[in-house]
Amino acid sequence: MRSYCFLDNIAIADIAFEARGETPEELLLAAADALIATIANPCSVRPRQEHVLQLTSCDLSELLFAWLSELVFLKDAEAMVFCDTDVTVREKSYWELSARIRGDSVQNTQQLGSDVKAITKHMYDVSHNGSEWVAIVVLDI
Template identity: 45%
Template sequence: MPGTFRFLDDIAMADMAFEAEGDSLASLFDAATQALLQSLADPATVAQTWQQVVDMEEPDIDTLLFEWLNRLVYLKDAQAVVFHHATLTVQAAPGQSAWHLHAELVGAPVDQATQDLRSDIKGVTKHLYAVTQTGNSWKARVVLDV
């Protein structure tokens, strides 16, 4: 089952916040990724002319999600792109006490004439940041600096 997200209007006055949920780590990461991508631009208005593969490894899930979302913001700024979609996998790194993320990003250079651009996210903050697991369900609260 795919993860879900909802924007939280009452969390931070000058920032943007969302809560992502999933019944697995993969669906949590997918939901959080979708929330960030949709904060930047309407994916339906973004062409599929740019691609990038990202591999990351971090010691824990909290750090991996935080660094992944910040990597998306970095790529948006450094390569002047917005995203149509992302396909990703998250798994324990073999033989290590770490977590690995593999992602394939698809998008296009920023084009105000053809894209419904939304917020210019500056980064993911640690303010109220949390990743929790209850049984098999995962939840993340993320505040974005805009």
């Protein structure tokens, strides 16, 4: 099961969250959920556009960073907010992600949030605690 929560007392100028998942896929989905919800209430965004994305990385930590950074890039390059994502992760000699990102161009009917500038490496951490994957991420706002 995937989940996330925002952290109150970390990097007070910005927004920090913790994401959890039992599998790498769930972790990447949970972290995307937190980022998406920071940008706009996903329930207020209709799935009118879909983007397909493929990424590779040498480890899961860098794959998560690249994945979240791509969402931030799409937000600006396509002037887009998101409602949900599908993710498939494969571990080979490297990590590979295939994703579908659904959302819409920005409309005044949506409940918009913060215009996230970047994913930071401050306190950035991905770990496995025996039963689940946990990530700490600080977003620059």
